[in-house]
Amino acid sequence: MSRNRERFIETVNNSLLQTEKLASKGMLFSYRGILYPTSVTSPETLEALQSFEARSDDVILVGYPKTGTNWLEEIVRELESAGGKYTEEEMRENINAEKKLDTFPRLEFGDPGIYERMKELPSRRVITTHLPPHLLPRSIFQNKAKILLLLRNPKDTAVSYYHFYNNMPVLPSFASWDEYFADFMNGKVTWGSYFDHLVEWNKYMDNEKIMMINYEELKEDQVLGMKKIAAFFGFSLCEEDFHTIVKNTSFQAMKEKSKETHGMFGDILFRKGVVGNWRNLFSKAQNEEMERKFEECLGGTKLAAKMKYNVYCKA
Template identity: 65%
Template sequence: MAMVSQVNLHTWHGILSYNSMWGKPGISCNLCHCHQGYLWLHYIALLPAAKEDIATSIDAFLAIPENFKALQSFEARNDDIILAGYPKTGTNWLEQILKDLETTAGKYTEEEINSRNSIEKEVPMISRLEFGDEKQFQMMKKLPFRRINTTHILPQILPQSIFKNKAKILLLVRNPKDTAVSYFHFYNDMPLLQSFNTWDEYFTAFMNGKLTWGSYFEYLIEWNNYIADDHVMVITYEEMKENQTLGMKKIAEFLGFSLSDDEIQTIAEKSTFKAMKEKSPETHGLFGKIIFRKGIVGGWREFFTEAQNKEMDRKFEECLGGTKIGEKIKYGIYCKA
């Protein structure tokens, strides 16, 4: 595989160059072109406003008027599906499950499938809603079927049309200890993001929200204000891992999908974490092995010290203790040493 020092990414915003001196050495051309959103992610981390405090990077990106204006130009439909979740809570996994549920429930004819495939080829892929622009959002209006969009940003920053038009929002939540460990590996494995020298260094950054997407705790505190809405459903990574079929049935009911037990089971079998990891080179290219790592519950025990456990326990109680979203996480079951 040829290694390059600079790659030009052609986007609707123009040509964005990635130089290997900015990040980890040895990044390949294919990797850069694989996922537009992640290259933008590295770009925003380099903005002047974000250099001193990496936690402000997504805020700095959206603080640029044209970027925020582009995001707000997204016109949600009431049949849209918005998958929201803090990074490394399983959004890539659940996104594929949602696509399989929608496609199966649609009972599309061969002609409709061919038409759909043709339209999808015309519409540029948006890895995350926040990285779309006005031209892409205009093109998305052509999609005649239910649209599925994934996002990591706070609810108050999302396009207001999502709430005004009551698009269905599926909020995916994962316990903070496993989220922290998964995000640690993502940071150190992703060529476009900074690396941490040690787990201890990273843990401090996570606890203080000094990461590209900000604070895990702030994210859930804000979303807790929305989960009582009838167009919002919370599902946890842990319940999907324990009984994926039951979790999918709950999701299908919430989204109004009519599916038989056999159809649910077929989708469940082909969309287990293991199955998707094996298929990830095809679906996610070179990012596959980075995005789909272990997918287990409780892996945090290999990393957390006794002091870090106590610090996380205090932080969780302080921020999410007694909240509805905190109860959903079942911290006492999944996070106690």
């Protein structure tokens, strides 16, 4: 396990243990109109983020919360590791570098000094974020780092985020699904509106440095999805590697080892990982409201076609 994962576990575990001392109103802060949890970041860190210096060989993973970014990150790290054919000594050096520098598994997490420390990390860096394009450091686009954007149908995303909110002690809980749904639709949740997030990324559909992949697509055929990812980033793997990674990164496998990889956070993070669970919570009126919202924001776009909204969100 990498040191940045260990550091994250330590931070989250401490946050969970200290939650009783934190009033609900102190759990979040607003930065440029978007809410963030005080337990993992700060306005000062988000300001300092613009100083981050991207490299052309950085592997940038982007996904709105609860779209499957933890799963994708594990898959890509395994692909990068297998494709890099690192020696044991190189692996130890990478882990020791992360340990020394106290890095985190999300670009926007940590203290303001983290971006200066990240300069010392060896290439190839795998960096994950929930941020939309306008809040990402300009260097990511200027230096032409490759970006893998994960998409998930908004109905399942909303449901997964609802359970996450109510199970995560460092976030304020909701009294009901109806109360949460109204806030989700209005972007009054951490990391803002999922619709705004998608509208922004739709503008990058034709950027050759950006690849978009569906959560649902990965669930249906993980090997095929991984082959597309490997080709995009230039990872060289044999057929056996792909099948080994599938075995190591299945939802059940990750759930079983979640305490080891994510500490107390593990039970909260890995819940069901299924497609179509939204049908258990959405009312007819809520379904129609989201249909209208999606059509208004993304109807007829290339991103909507890529998401297969009409397939995965059909009532």
